[in-house]
Amino acid sequence: MKANSIRARVRAEMTDEIKEIARRHLATDGANLSLRAVARDLGVVSSAIYRYFASRDELLTALILDAYNALGGSAEEAEAAVPRDAYTDRWLAVAGAIRDWAVARPHEYALIYGSPVPGYHAPEDTVAAATRAVRLLGGILQDAAVAGVLAPNDDPPLPAASAADVARVGALIAPDVPPTTLARGLSAWVALFGQVSFELFGQLRNTINHRDEFFAHQMRAQARYIGLPA
Amino acid sequence: MKANSIRARVRAEMTDEIKEIARRHLATDGANLSLRAVARDLGVVSSAIYRYFASRDELLTALILDAYNALGGSAEEAEAAVPRDAYTDRWLAVAGAIRDWAVARPHEYALIYGSPVPGYHAPEDTVAAATRAVRLLGGILQDAAVAGVLAPNDDPPLPAASAADVARVGALIAPDVPPTTLARGLSAWVALFGQVSFELFGQLRNTINHRDEFFAHQMRAQARYIGLPA
DNA sequence: GCTTTGCAAGAGCATTGCTCTCGAATTGGA
DNA sequence: TCCAATTCGAGAGCAATGCTCTTGCAAAGC
Numbered sequence: 403m404k405a406n407s408i409r410a411r412v413r414a415e416m417t418d419e420i421k422e423i424a425r426r427h428l429a430t431d432g433a434n435l436s437l438r439a440v441a442r443d444l445g446v447v448s449s450a451i452y453r454y455f456a457s458r459d460e461l462l463t464a465l466i467l468d469a470y471n472a473l474g475g476s477a478e479e480a481e482a483a484v485p486r487d488a489y490t491d492r493w494l495a496v497a498g499a500i501r502d503w504a505v506a507r508p509h510e511y512a513l514i515y516g517s518p519v520p521g522y523h524a525p526e527d528t529v530a531a532a533t534r535a536v537r538l539l540g541g542i543l544q545d546a547a548v549a550g551v552l553a554p555n556d557d558p559p560l561p562a563a564s565a566a567d568v569a570r571v572g573a574l575i576a577p578d579v580p581p582t583t584l585a586r587g588l589s590a591w592v593a594l595f596g597q598v599s600f601e602l603f604g605q606l607r608n609t610i611n612h613r614d615e616f617f618a619h620q621m622r623a624q625a626r627y628i629g630l631p632a
Numbered sequence: 633m634k635a636n637s638i639r640a641r642v643r644a645e646m647t648d649e650i651k652e653i654a655r656r657h658l659a660t661d662g663a664n665l666s667l668r669a670v671a672r673d674l675g676v677v678s679s680a681i682y683r684y685f686a687s688r689d690e691l692l693t694a695l696i697l698d699a700y701n702a703l704g705g706s707a708e709e710a711e712a713a714v715p716r717d718a719y720t721d722r723w724l725a726v727a728g729a730i731r732d733w734a735v736a737r738p739h740e741y742a743l744i745y746g747s748p749v750p751g752y753h754a755p756e757d758t759v760a761a762a763t764r765a766v767r768l769l770g771g772i773l774q775d776a777a778v779a780g781v782l783a784p785n786d787d788p789p790l791p792a793a794s795a796a797d798v799a800r801v802g803a804l805i806a807p808d809v810p811p812t813t814l815a816r817g818l819s820a821w822v823a824l825f826g827q828v829s830f831e832l833f834g835q836l837r838n839t840i841n842h843r844d845e846f847f848a849h850q851m852r853a854q855a856r857y858i859g860l861p862a
Numbered sequence: 863g864c865t866t867t868g869c870a871a872g873a874g875c876a877t878t879g880c881t882c883t884c885g886a887a888t889t890g891g892a
Numbered sequence: 893t894c895c896a897a898t899t900c901g902a903g904a905g906c907a908a909t910g911c912t913c914t915t916g917c918a919a920a921g922c
Contacts, residue, residue, distance in 0.1 A: 409868065409919065433747060438909065449911080450870050458910065516747025517663060518833055529838065557853060563842035564849055571839055588840075589850055593819060595835075596826020603748055605825075608759065609801055610818075612793035619794055620819055623787060627857065639888060639899070668878065679880080680901050688879065 417454050419444060421468065424461055428509040433516075435462065462513070467528055469510045474534025476503045481538055489546040490622075490630045493590075496538050497621040501598050508602045515599055536591060540575030543587050546630055547578040553629035557582035583629055590624040597621075647684050649674065651698065654691060658739045663746075665692065692743070697758055699740045704764025706733045711768055719776040720855045720862065723820075726768050727851040731828050738832045745829055766821060770805030773817050776860055777808040783859035787812040813859055820854040827851075 423443045427435055437458050441448040455461040480499035484492045504511035514532070546552045560568060560581055572584045579587070597620060600606050601613050610616045626632070653673045657665055667688050671678040685691040710729035714722045734741035744762070776782040790798060790811055802814045809817070827850060830836050831843050840846045856862070 407920070413868090436909070437911090447871050448909090449872080449913090452911075453869060512747035515829075515833070515835070517742035532835075557856075560849055561845050564840070564846040567840045567842055567846060585850070585853065589823060589853065592826040592830055592850075593823050596822040596829065599745075599826065599829060600822055603745070605745070605762075610794070610797045612797055615791050616794040616797060619790055620815070620822075623815065623819065626787075637889070643899090666878070667880090677902050678878090679882090679903080682880075683900060 413454070420451060420454055420461070421464060424465060425510065428465070428513070429507065432509060433512060437461070463528075465510070466513055467531055469507075469514045470528060470531035470534070473500060473503050473511075473514070474531060474538075476500075477535055477538055481542075486545065487549065489542055489549075489551065490625045490632060492542045493539065493625050493628075493630060494618070494621055496535070496542070497594050497624075498618070500535060500594065501601075501617055504598045504602060511598070511602060515595055516603070537575050539587055539591055540572075540579075542630070543579045543583065543628070544576040547576065547580075547583075551631045552579065552583060553631070554580070555582055555586065555629060557585070560585060586628045590628050593624055594621065643684070650681060650684055650691070651694060654695060655740065658695070658743070659737070662739060663742060667691070693758075695740070696743055697761055699737075699744045700758060700761035700764070703730060703733050703741075703744070704761060704768075706730075707765055707768055711772075716775065717779065719772055719779075719781065720852075720860045722772045723769065723855050723858075723860060724848070724851055726765070726772070727824050727854075728848070730765060730824065731831075731847055734828050734832060741828070741832060745825060746833070767805050769817055769821055770802075770809075772860070773809045773813065773858070774806040777806065777810075777813075781861045782809065782813060783861070784810070785812055785816065785859060787815065790815060816858045820858050823854055824851065 420440060423440050424435055427439060427443075431439075435458065437451050438448040441451050444451075451461075455464065477496045477499045480495040481492050484495045486492075504515075543552065559565065564585075565581055568581055568584050568588070571588075572579060572581065576584060576587070597617055601610075601617070606613065650670060653670050654665055657669060657673075661669075665688065667681050668678040670691075671681050674681075681691075685694065707726045707729045710725040711722050714725045716722075734745075773782065789795065794815075795811055798811050798814050798818070801818075802809060802811065806814060806817070827847055831840075831847070836843065
């Protein structure tokens with residue numbers, strides 16, 4: 403089949419439409435996605451879906467990949483709009499974009515940062531997409547480090563094995579950032595997604611009611627903790 | 633039915649056995665728990681289960697409640713074994729117990745801290761059980777505060793609405809802890825569960841490989857961040 | 863023009879959650 | 893001690909699911 407035959411184009415359109423409808427179902431019915439329901443909405447018999455996705459898991463994998471990329475893209479876009487030397491603002495833009503994306507699509511967020519779907523194992527394709535968000539944070543730290551505006555800290559050094567783990571990550575995304583600062587960066591990264599997950603998964607109910615404001619404040623605190631300039 | 637009739641005892645045993653088998657299935661097959669499979673393992677026909685749980689969701693709710701209590705109990709037990717004035721160690725004991733419990737029962741952890749199961753809404757019963765872990769942290773902060781060993785910080789004050797939220801929580805579990813310290817405590821709480829979730833849900837794959845060590849180090853850092861004495 | 867390939871439809875299978883009915887067993891008051 | 897009320901498990905049955913297989917039809921490519 404040539405890449406640009408009518409068939410190929412129709413196939414791509416169908417694939418997109420299936421994912422689109424699946425996303426809609428995800429948003430309304432939650433995580434238990436029904437292939438047959440998607441087929442019905444598409445006006446097609448259920449077995450037809452299997453021409454495009456070998457199984458329900460494969461459809462979910464495609465949605466997961468898309469979600470990682472959408473989230474990463476949204477964060478990158480927000481970060482790119484901030485002046486390069488406004489390091490704290492860049493971090494806040496990333497954090498805000500991630501939360502906004504997640505709040506707008508809680509079920510897609512749950513797909514990628516919630517409990518892994520049973521029996522499903524992330525193919526290697528997803529890791530590149532999944533790291534887009536962390537790479538952004540690494541880039542900000544790196545830029546701040548070379549600019550010499552990253553506040554030092556007097557944390558004790560990491561134990562050997564963790565130091566190696568952190569160094570390996572650092573070499574890839576933020577080579578000029580000292581290890582203890584990198585560890586604080588990872589901590590902020592965890593705090594960011596932890597906060598979003600807590601909010602979306604209901605752990606903040608009856609506790610923190612003004613989530614926007616609290617989130618922004620906590621992310622600002624994380625920026626200070628990392629050592630980004632005010 | 634009298635509380636101690638044969639029927640009542642058998643009923644309690646059956647209920648426990650159903651939950652026990654369900655937990656086993658959870659551990660092997662993941663989150664898609666099959667009532668019929670549980671019934672088969674119990675040597676009983678599927679409709680018999682409905683004498684004990686009105687629906688699959690109700691069984692899951694019972695498991696969730698048990699999980700919250702088991703996790704809370706495990707953390708409380710670990711914390712109680714530490715001298716009262718070793719505030720950092722108390723925090724580390726809580727954090728370690730929570731992680732250990734979660735690593736040993738990833739699917740039960742996912743049940744309570746992962747994506748909420750579709751259609752399911754936490755009944756009010758669960759909130760008391762769910763707050764046992766936070767209360768522990770609050771208690772440690774409170775004790776350290778009244779002992780006067782909680783290091784102050786110069787964080788900017790919280791914005792009004794968040795300050796009210798935090799104050800409400802603080803009044804309940806740690807009345808003598810200043811708001812900004814409380815905010816740092818909440819941050820540590822989020823970091824704790826965020827770290828465990830990242831580990832169990834696969835977000836640390838190919839990044840942090842020595843998870844025990846890294847977790848312990850990060851929790852120690854959180855203790856310092858909160859202001860607990862070394 | 864003819865063969866190969868891609869596709870949707872439909873029937874079918876095993877499985878699921880849940881409901882209902884029917885006998886058998888336990889219970890607790892007379 | 894007997895008897896009505898309650899509780900329970902078995903079994904059949906329903907609507908739905910994921911997935912497979914076969915059958916005809918349309919597009920693609922020689």
